[in-house]
Amino acid sequence: MPTRAPAPIVELTGIRVEFSDVVALDDIDFRLFPGEVHALMGENGAGKSTLIGVLTGTRTPVAGTVVVAGEERRFSGVADARAAGIATVFQETQLGPTLSVAENVMLGRERRGRFGIDWKRTRADAADALSRLGLDDMDPRTPMTMLSPAQKQLVALARSMVDDPRILVLDEPTSSLDRPEVDLLMRVIRGLRDRGVAILFVSHFLEQAFAISDRMTVLRGGRRIAETPTRELERADLISQMLGKDLEALRALGSERKAHHYAADGEPALRATGVGRRGELDPTDIDVYRGEIVGLAGLRGSGRTELASLLGGSLRADSGQLKVDGERVQLRSPSAALKSRIAMSVENRRADGIIADLTARENIVLSLQALRGWTRPLSPSEIAALADTYVETLHLDPADLGRPAGHLSGGTQQKLLLARALATRPHVLILDEPTRGIDIAAKLDIQRRVSQLAGDGVGVVFISSELEEVVRLSDRIVVIKDRDKIGELSNGPAVTVDSVVELIAAELDPLDD
Incomplete structure (x- = not known):
């Protein structure tokens, strides 16, 4: 008797997201299965962050359905997504730099006793969360200032795992790590996958995506281009799908x-x-x-x-x-x-x-203005001409020049x-x-x-x-x-x-x- 294929733990169907008059996601279908690492690939602006937002409750689709563990969901915020078993670790680790490992891991979930926070039990819970990631050697009392970037990323990961989520979203988790640190994080990710956690992995590092993922979905211009088992996908084909052109350049x-x-x-x-x-x-x-x-x-x-x-x-x-x-x-x-x-x-x-608060055009001229001296400001026509030069040479979008x-x-x-x-x-x-x-x-x-x-x-x-x-x-x-x-x-x-x-x-x- 043939084995029944597992049902997806996450299934998005016909997802459409709009920002003003811009369509950020257009009729997107996406599946994520238990015990797999699924790489989401695409250029900046392809729709990856928006899709993550739909999954984590920060973006509301105008059309389509979100089904988690067989139940249709409408998330009104991050708390709703967390309650559905979805946790996220972002590229910029949102940790308290003056706190200890335990305080960061258990932030908002501290154990309490008659006289406030019970730090002994809180540290024990943090140690348990770290142990489940294979990080038994990390002391929960260690100040964050003493940790490497990779260790901080693992603390953020441990915090996301305190509630035993079924779905883990990793948004550029290796962008600030060296190769040995990446290897450590990859071992932890594989351990979570083997425990049945469904992992959505977003990265610009193609080799890492190929090394860790079981399947890949490619987005381009807010549309799904392909969903392919990683072992069946050539690197050149992946990049061609992402760019919409070949690699001759x-x-x-x-x-x-x-x-x-x-x-x-x-x-x-x-x-x-x-x-x-x-x-x-x-x-x-x-x-x-x-x-x-x-x-x-x-x-x-x-x-x-x-x-x-x-x-x-x-x-x-x-x-x-x-x-x-x-x-x-x-x-x-x-x-x-x-x-x-x-x-x-x-x-x-x-x-x-x-x-961040200055326009793209103002950012371009900052160094030239500093070199020229602030008593001799560049004229609006000089600023416009200079910015227009780089629209062509660096393929900037003219519409971006006036935006923050x-x-x-x-x-x-x-x-x-x-x-x-x-x-x-x-x-x-x-x-x-x-x-x-x-x-x-x-x-x-x-x-x-x-x-x-x-x-x-x-x-x-x-x-x-x-x-x-x-x-x-x-x-x-x-x-x-x-x-x-x-x-x-x-x-x-x-x-x-x-x-x-x-x-x-x-x-x-x-x-x-």
């Missing part, structure tokens, strides 16, 4: 950069000799020539961002010297770097980059930061994670533009956690490990991601200089 860009042989000529645009900062980066030498892309490769925390910040003026060096076009300079601030024609786009676009930057997609925000840096016409451009957490199309636009900038004579320092991207774009790759420069590779056909990984993983001989 990406392949051509990689071939172009790999075939490019840069020959250093004359003085470097930027030369750092013994530049370091106590406790953050050992004294380091690096040259950046006009017209080349220098990739910085290393694990998160290796010192790559600190090196970029020292070169870009947002950190002050306490050793070594910097020269720009052969002239010694002291970069005590980003504005001093701008005056030396060095511009930087920072890693954390939300906290340190974008001014905080309301725009991650990919658009990243393009605004790049446009802001380019508006100063830099000789050296430092890009720290310019494509992190953005969709494939925006990533390709930025990679193309970076390659064009090098062709136009700009020296580029490029940081990415995706080593494939570093290898694809760079002329030289500087490898950073444990706050120290440990090697440098000239890129070419023989250099692969494995070449970089082997260098990072190699144990240095203590006699090596």
Whole structure:
């Protein structure tokens, strides 16, 4: 007798969501089964966040049905979704930084006694929640300030599991993690799946989605394009479904950069000799020539961002010297770097980059206005002309220019930061994670533009956690490990991601200089 297929624990049928006159989701069908990891894939703006909102009670569809465990539901808020057994862990972990692990895990669910919170029982419940995730070695009394990003993500996951949800939504859970930390989180996710939890996994990291998921659903432009068992889906087909076009542009860009042989000529645009900062980066030498892309490769925390910040003026060096076009300079601030024609786009676009309440157009001109001086404001026509320039070169939507930057997609925000840096016409451009957490199309636009900038004579320092991207774009790759420069590779056909990984993983001989 054939085995009956399990019923989906979540079934969405004909879901339509509208924002004013914009259709965000159009006739979406979606299924999630117990004991599976289902990856939701698509570009920024494809409808992923809106679909998550429907599941978690923050978005109300104008048409369609939501069925959970065989019962039709209408969620009026997050509490309704939680009561139906749906828990969510978002990209930005919403934890109390001054609280302990136990206080965060049990927030709002503390055990109470005659005299208020019973901390002994509360900590015991937190320890039980951590233990169910295989985190027995995490002390519930540990302050959050002592935890790594991965550990904080696991605390957020433990908090979501306190009520034993049947459905877990993970929204970009690995965006700020290094590879070993990702491996730890993946082990925990697999353990939850094996216990029968239905997991919706949303990520821009394609390899992670392929590694962890059982099925994939692709959204594009608010419509469902495909639902496919992961084992039956080729990577090229997935990206083509997400983009609605083939990958020839990406392949051509990689071939172009790999075939490019840069020959250093004359003085470097930027030369750092013994530049370091106590406790953050050992004294380091690096040259950046006009017209080349220098990739910085290393694990998160290796010192790559600190090196970029020292070169870009947002950190002050306490050793070594910097020269720009052969002239010694002291970069005590980003504005001093701008005056030396060095511009930087920072890693954390939300906290340190974008001014959320200003329009996209106003964000683009910030650095140029600072360089020019606030007593000589740019005219409205100058601002408009400058912004219009980047509509074409970075494929920005003209309708976005007048909107608050905080309301725009991650990919658009990243393009605004790049446009802001380019508006100063830099000789050296430092890009720290310019494509992190953005969709494939925006990533390709930025990679193309970076390659064009090098062709136009700009020296580029490029940081990415995706080593494939570093290898694809760079002329030289500087490898950073444990706050120290440990090697440098000239890129070419023989250099692969494995070449970089082997260098990072190699144990240095203590006699090596």
